[in-house]
Amino acid sequence: MKLSSVGKFLDQPLLSNTLSRHMPLILTTAALGFGVKDTFEQPKENRKKRAIQNAAILGTITASSLLGANFIKIKGEKLIESVPKDELLRLQNQAVDDFVKLTPNLKEDVTAILNKARTKMLSLKDTDTLLAEIKDKSGSQKLIEKLFGNKENITSQNIMGEISKLSVMGFIPVISGIAGGIAADKLTGEQTREKTTNKIKEGIYQFFANIFLCNVGAGTFLFAAEKLNEKGIIKQLTPLKKTGIILSGILTVGVLGGSFIANQIGNKIVNPIINKICCNKDNTNKKELRKPEPLDIALHTDDIATAGVLSGVKWIEPMLPVMYLVSGYRSAIGYRNSDKVDKALKQTHN
Known part of the structure; x- marks a missing residue:
């Protein structure tokens, strides 16, 4: 069996249509499955509290993502369009x-x-x-x-045209995750200013490093490559070359640049604002760096898929809400890995 056959199989419009129609069920099942698994992994005495937190967080993210996908339109098009x-x-x-x-x-x-x-x-x-x-x-x-499906000649203009749609799709679970996380803390009596700050910081990190700047990087790098090709500086851009260029843009601008920008916003903007509101309580003036992890990099599959460069990954687009569920949940819990990484580094040097 040829690899190209696998790509064509995945490119079937009927497959994308099926995934689009079943996306609400898939997203709900994924959220429910994760919530149940995470709850029962906790000590027995903590399960009730964790169940309440997961219900508030995952319920908010799931509902917001479904409403956004079905009712928000950009230039007259839904975030996820599907031919009947x-x-x-x-x-x-x-x-x-x-x-x-x-x-x-x-x-x-x-x-x-x-x-x-x-x-x-x-x-x-x-x-x-x-x-x-x-x-x-x-x-x-x-x-x-x-x-x-048609074999599209993807250009930077095509990708840049998707940035606004993708950014909104990614922003919805992140902002709803933060809101759901704060609500979960209130319901369980665990809300602190530091926890709220961490949720905002992680939301900024997820949006910039894992979503928005990846799209910008992909489009910018491809645009530059097209200009170099027009001037004869580089050879014709094949689909494989475009894939490499897009990956480079995602890695450089999104993973690395996005991480730096998100950390700067968190430490220089979010911290001072929270400090002013909260009178410097709960150690919210603490500076930290959120480091990229393998899971962060894995989340960028959606950027490559939506660009439509790799044959056979167009089916991922209807599944973006499921993929963005991870970003939303990490924002909700205020995930921070700086202490973990710093501790590991200290142990290594000792």
Whole structure:
């Protein structure tokens, strides 16, 4: 089986449509599953309190993400757009009819696969067989485009156009996570100024380092590469080269630059504001650095996927609310790893 067949299988519009329709259930199940797991990992005497906290946090994030995806529009488009399944099937049926007219006397297995494509998504095996059998036949390209999506020539303009949508999608779980976390602390009588400060700091970190600046970095690096290509300084940009450029932009501007900016905002803006409001109580003037972790880097898969550069990852876009759930939860608990890292470094040097 060819790797390209796997990409085409994942590129099926019907797959993205299915994930879009089931996203609310998937997101709710993921949040519920994580909440239950986290609750029962606690000592028995702490489970009730943790259950209340997780319910407040995950419930707020899930509800906000679903409302945002369905009701917030940017330039007239929902955050997650999906072509109705009936329309997709109509287009696929028309494409199959046109192909069969141009190419009679098809093999039985190919005809059977095409008939499946009239009513449902193709399996990976069927995808591989169909692509191998029709690649040199008349009208095959149009059929492939309808069944497996168009091959887009992604440019910096395409990616930059997604920044506002992605940023809003990422901002919703982060801000709702902070709100849910504060509510959870109030419900359990554990609210402190330091905890609230940490939630705000982590929210800033998640938004800048894991969401917003990654999109900016991807678009900026690709824009610069396109200009260099136009001037003949670098060779033609292949999809693989664009992928490397986007990864470089995400790593440099998002992971590294975003971490620095988020830490500076936390220490130089958030701390003084909280100190002024709270009269320097609860040690909110403490400076710290939030370090990137493997999970932070893993969260950037959505930036690559939404750019549409890597074949076969377009299906991730409907799953962005699920991926952003991690950012929202870490914001809610005010996750900080500076003490952990600093302690480890001290132990290493001793």
